[in-house]
Amino acid sequence: MTLRDPRSAFVPGQWLGPVANGTGHTGTAVNPLVTTKAVGEKAAKVYPWMMAVKVNMPSRSTSPTVRVTRTNAGNLGEPSFFNDLNRIVHIHEFRFLAAPPSNIIDVNGMSFFDFDLARRFGVSIKHSDYDIVRDFLPLYAMATDNNVSSPILDSSLAFSLPTRYLNPASSAFQMRVRSEFASSSILATQNLGVALCGSDNHDTPYIITRSVAPSINGTVLAFNENTGGGPVKDLRISDINFNVSDIFDTPGTNYVWGLQNEVQFVPPEGPRWHAPNDWFPVAGITNQGSSFAAPTVAQGNKTNGFVHQNQVIHRPITPHVVTPRQQLDISLKCYQDASYTITGEQPTDVYVTPIWVIMIGTQEALV
Amino acid sequence: MTEYNYLPTIKRATLESVGYRRQAPVRALLDLGGNARTFLTDVSFFAMGVGNREGTNPLVRIGKWGQGLLTEAFYPLSLFNTKPRQEFGVWNFAKPYRLFPGERLSALVEYAEVGRGSPVTRDRTVPAVMFNAVRVVDKRPVLLYDNLDHRGVLGEGVRLAAEKLQCPADSPVDIYSVVAQPTTNVGGSVGDNYALEQLMIYGPDGRQWWDQKSWPCLFDPTGFIMDLNRPEWVLKPGESFFCEFLTDAASTDMTIVVRGQVEVSK
Numbered sequence: 001m002t003l004r005d006p007r008s009a010f011v012p013g014q015w016l017g018p019v020a021n022g023t024g025h026t027g028t029a030v031n032p033l034v035t036t037k038a039v040g041e042k043a044a045k046v047y048p049w050m051m052a053v054k055v056n057m058p059s060r061s062t063s064p065t066v067r068v069t070r071t072n073a074g075n076l077g078e079p080s081f082f083n084d085l086n087r088i089v090h091i092h093e094f095r096f097l098a099a100p101p102s103n104i105i106d107v108n109g110m111s112f113f114d115f116d117l118a119r120r121f122g123v124s125i126k127h128s129d130y131d132i133v134r135d136f137l138p139l140y141a142m143a144t145d146n147n148v149s150s151p152i153l154d155s156s157l158a159f160s161l162p163t164r165y166l167n168p169a170s171s172a173f174q175m176r177v178r179s180e181f182a183s184s185s186i187l188a189t190q191n192l193g194v195a196l197c198g199s200d201n202h203d204t205p206y207i208i209t210r211s212v213a214p215s216i217n218g219t220v221l222a223f224n225e226n227t228g229g230g231p232v233k234d235l236r237i238s239d240i241n242f243n244v245s246d247i248f249d250t251p252g253t254n255y256v257w258g259l260q261n262e263v264q265f266v267p268p269e270g271p272r273w274h275a276p277n278d279w280f281p282v283a284g285i286t287n288q289g290s291s292f293a294a295p296t297v298a299q300g301n302k303t304n305g306f307v308h309q310n311q312v313i314h315r316p317i318t319p320h321v322v323t324p325r326q327q328l329d330i331s332l333k334c335y336q337d338a339s340y341t342i343t344g345e346q347p348t349d350v351y352v353t354p355i356w357v358i359m360i361g362t363q364e365a366l367v
Numbered sequence: 368m369t370e371y372n373y374l375p376t377i378k379r380a381t382l383e384s385v386g387y388r389r390q391a392p393v394r395a396l397l398d399l400g401g402n403a404r405t406f407l408t409d410v411s412f413f414a415m416g417v418g419n420r421e422g423t424n425p426l427v428r429i430g431k432w433g434q435g436l437l438t439e440a441f442y443p444l445s446l447f448n449t450k451p452r453q454e455f456g457v458w459n460f461a462k463p464y465r466l467f468p469g470e471r472l473s474a475l476v477e478y479a480e481v482g483r484g485s486p487v488t489r490d491r492t493v494p495a496v497m498f499n500a501v502r503v504v505d506k507r508p509v510l511l512y513d514n515l516d517h518r519g520v521l522g523e524g525v526r527l528a529a530e531k532l533q534c535p536a537d538s539p540v541d542i543y544s545v546v547a548q549p550t551t552n553v554g555g556s557v558g559d560n561y562a563l564e565q566l567m568i569y570g571p572d573g574r575q576w577w578d579q580k581s582w583p584c585l586f587d588p589t590g591f592i593m594d595l596n597r598p599e600w601v602l603k604p605g606e607s608f609f610c611e612f613l614t615d616a617a618s619t620d621m622t623i624v625v626r627g628q629v630e631v632s633k
Contacts, residue, residue, distance in 0.1 A: 119548070122493070122514075130507075134531065137512050140548050141495035143457055316508030317501040317543050335493055 047270045048161045049363035052278045054356050068330040068357050079327035087363040090319035092162040095358040096312045118312050122333040128326040136333040142314040159240040163362045171268035172230040173223040179214040179261045197239040242282040281356050373462035373628035377577040382621045392611040400629040405602040406461040407595040407627040412444050414621040425614040432609040441613050448591040456547045461596045462628050463541035466534040470571035473528035477565040494525050497546045504538035
């Protein structure tokens with residue numbers, strides 16, 4: 001038996017060396033500490049995995065249920081997630097989000113702050129081997145986390161990775177950032193701040209941050225701690241947090257702003273965390289114009305984040321395992337209409353509400 | 368070796384203080400388990416009209432009866448708040464509650480309309496309950512749930528007892544939390560408000576998990592909530608949760624809700 005430095009004990013998600021399966025690994029840096037392992041030990045290469053699909057929910061009367069598919073095009077032949085990887089996916093978390101598109105004044109005749117994702121929609125989830133939720137269950141009954149209101153007022157959507165990811169020193173973690181609304185002449189330039197939180201090889205907290213003014217088409221954000229192109233020491237990422245500078249609307253206007261930023265993750269090592277076309281919504285801003293009574297804190301005034309009642313997080317006690325060639329099918333059901341109208345347009349112009357379905361988990365090489 | 372199961376249970380007490388009671392604390396003893404060990408998960412306090420103004424904020428001290436008080440002095444309620452207020456009615460257990468093959472839980476829910484006067488054009492909350500569990504044999508997650516998949520159930524109790532609330536035939540399941548829609552429109556906006564008038568969960572033998580039925584704030588404690596899911600808050604047989612409060616207000620009622628689990632043989 002080979003004794004190891006306890007500091008190098010296996011941490012799920014750490015990078016254990018080059019991946020030879022052609023899954024996108026770039027293999028430029030090898031950390032000697034974490035590649036040392038006992039003879040015969042299984043090399044369980046565990047990396048983060050995530051998926052985001054945006055679907056548009058039409059009205060209950062015309063189409064009460066919607067399948068969540070990768071293309072959003074109503075292609076009924078497509079599952080919500082098909083594991084075409086050569087790895088086992090463990091799903092630790094489902095998130096359901098609704099963020100207001102720009103200029104929402106009204107959702108089905110109500111202020112956006114009445115928009116309650118948890119009670120308006122139900123979900124059904126089917127695994128290849130078993131039903132997770134056979135029929136439709138209201139999203140509120142899927143909640144396993146109490147979404148808190150005031151404690152997160154000034155923070156934004158955070159990703160807690162189910163497995164830590166080793167970002168080797170000098171290898172830059174990159175993200176692509178885009179904004180739905182960046183070029184508006186009404187809003188001041190926003191600034192999106194991102195923090196990679198974790199620890200170094202000695203379990204000392206280590207955080208690197210960057211900020212960027214995202215464009216509509218995407219801005220690359222590189223976490224270059226120094227000119228060497230990456231963090232100065234190994235960073236085991238456990239959380240990725242976002243924040244957006246406060247934005248105030250023009251005084252006197254009647255808008256409720258919904259500002260949507262989206263990101264993609266480009267880790268320096270290992271397989272991709274998500275499909276190339278997936279964008280993850282973060283740091284939606286809601287603000288309320290002067291035509292409404294001043295919203296309370298709980299209503300999300302100047303909230304850098306989703307209005308709290310529009311996110312439901314479901315974490316199963318143990319992860320759902322999706323082996324290669326298995327799939328998940330997810331459908332959403334309207335219990336209440338989710339259409340909305342836009343300020344300044346005819347009330348008869350009814351739009352649909354985008355809802356994100358996000359899964360966060362791990363991917364593990366077959367041993 | 369005896370194996371144990373942990374029955375979720377809740378006790379509530381309302382303390383009434385009439386007149387100035389600065390010199391006479393009002394006391395509550397909350398006994399969840401009798402002669403069995405009890406693992407507390409949390410306690411919440413709710414007092415009408417409690418604000419930050421000195422004189423209206425009740426002063427509290429807590430402890431285990433028979434083990435002494437946590438502090439000799441009385442402190443403001445807000446000092447005991449250690450958990451964020453719940454937006455969804457999730458009750459996370461301190462210990463898993465095991466359900467065996469063939470056993471089935473059921474629930475009774477009832478919503479009443481508050482808020483706007485005539486929201487007849489609006490849809491209504493779909494009553495539902497969900498138990499977040501894991502199968503013992505293979506650690507696969509499993510949800511036990513039921514919902515009433517139509518609208519318009521107000522003012523009458525609805526029994527949720529579908530087959531989907533039944534333990535799988537091939538494995539016991541360990542339940543780690545239970546979810547139900549909380550009291551009313553969360554977040555404070557004016558909308559359609561539906562208050563959860565009743566929530567009762569029945570064990571496999573039909574026994575109620577708690578005594579009183581009409582608990583509007585059962586899963587959504589509205590006041591201050593303190594996490595007790597720690598080893599020091601395990602009640603030994605015969606011990607009770609103990610709370611005293613003082614107030615300067617002329618009259619204040621305070622409600623205390625203690626949630627926990629009683630250790631029983633499997």
